[in-house]
Amino acid sequence: MTARHLLPALRHAALLSAGFVVLLPFFWMIATSLKPPAEIFLSEIRWWPETLHVRENYAAALEKAPLGRYLLNGLIVTVSIFVLQVMVALPAAYALAKLRFPGRGMLFVLVLFGILIPPQAIAVPLFLLFHQLGLLDSYAALVLPFTISVFGIFLMRQFFMTVPDDLVDAARMDGISEFGIVWTVMLPTAIPAVTAFGIFSVVSHWNDYFWPLIAVNSETLFTPPLGVAAFRNEEAGTDYGPLMAAATIVIAPLVIAFLLAQRRFIEGIALTGMK
């Protein structure tokens, strides 16, 4: 084999092993969710169960905890967060990209600084604030802290910079107001970027364990990750089959949504030049 063939082969080997590392836990989760308890605790590695225990595990998962409720909560929270984020980020990004006003550069720098602050760093003051407002343990507590996404503003601003100024001017000549331009001109042209941002947003808030753990107590408000964790703590401490079944159910909507939006997602990422 010549160097010309060797290099791509190595590259693929590296990518395959990286893919294997990423996919292994998912595969193990699914495999475990199909196994009877006896096979889960074997000392040898068994990739695929000899006897399928699908119905038992999944029925147990759905029975022992209100998984449906958790999924619905997850849906309510992620969709509300995303909608509010778009309502804030688009006008803000439009102003930063297309309007000329004093202090615009400074504001954009502040947005960039905002990206540098991890949510964990402000969790305690945020918790105290919500306590003062009496909003803890409610949907509002789960949603409000994330409605202003600096990342979203940044992403959309970068995209809007690529929209020609002439289009905005044409809309002004046609008599469309500035807010009208955001929603009827910029939003339709920015669909790929909004989709990409939507996936970032939905994935990170669907999977968020940290903030819901702090913000809510009532089981009726649990988001899917909290639900799965509660599941383990209570009864099924050693019952890994139903636990993995619950985890699979929780992750499935995300995987399906990603597969459906995959093409748009990659378009959006390519458009904004971020990898």
Place this chain on the structure above:
Amino acid sequence: MSGISLRSIGKRFGETPVLRGVSLEIRAGEFVSLLGPSGCGKSTLLRIVAGLDSQDEGEVLIGGRDVSEVRPSARDLAMVFQSYALYPHLTVEANMMTPLRMRDLGAFERLPLLGALAPGRAAKLAAMRARVREVAETLRIEPLLARKPGQLSGGQRQRVALGRAMVRKPVAFLMDEPLSNLDAALRVHMRTELADLHRQIGATFLYVTHDQVEAMTMSSRIAVMLEGSIVQVGAPAEIYDDPRDVRVAEFIGSPKINLIDAVTDGAGQPRIDGAGRGGQALDCAFAARPGAALRLGVRPEHLRLADPALAPLVGRLRHREELGAETLCHVEVQGGAAPLVARVSPAAARGLRINAPVGLVFDLSDIRAFDAAGLRIEAVSSPARAAAHV
């Protein structure tokens, strides 16, 4: 349809002045081109007229009314952009409807779904659709109405952009280099169409371009802009034949006007330094002090080849461009900075070899003289139609 008056418009970006007291009267129904190189401020001026930028000083009057405080859409102007700026997510029909929807429908009527409940909306929409069809017919784009801009060619997009501007019957059309994204053949074709359209609808056109051919072929008048000021306004022929500034003379005309350095003698007669037969004075006089440096402009088509022994300008043929109907001879004259270009008939240039000595003659009445600052100097006397033979 209204006229537009610009009164000493000034604009600066930071410290840099972009427009320096620009005044211009555009009469109703006129086709006026703002012509100038890129960066001369012509687009900024157009945007100020449109209301997309605001001037730092001066005022804009449309139909006699000061519109300095009026929003762009309320000025009732339509603009065609270089990039066409069609809404990419809307069909051609919806694109052309947009200005009408914004003008004729109230905020409630424009709402999706709910708007359908408004009384009289259907009738308004029907009227708007009829108007769009009518314009589409004029521009011959009816078959495209259901398509989106992405599925159109450059020329078709250009027409749609024109259509979107026309539906509202604005008082004036503002055009910002609308043809410069088209290929050469289409540009020539669209020039004719635009001029036709102007005659047909008779509206006021303010047209920004850096392309002198566009300006010359379509305009009733041209305003030449250089470095933020309008240097000369006039009909195309007037700008070409009678430039008031050497920069105008140089900017208009292709190939460029030939500029020959000369010095006036005691009688105001120019003497071409170092060239021809010992620098004899030409038999014409200009209103300049004795000893003043002059630049004599002669258009390439006004130079003729002649016997070197008799010509006021003598040089060697450096290069020859055969253009079919005519031949451009580049002649290097002793002491001259750049080669002079003569536009002659192919027959006259036939048989001339590169580096052959060539004489150039011109009619004295074809000389346009400029002083050291570039301003035009009038001729005091020149014999009518006399060639500058020595």
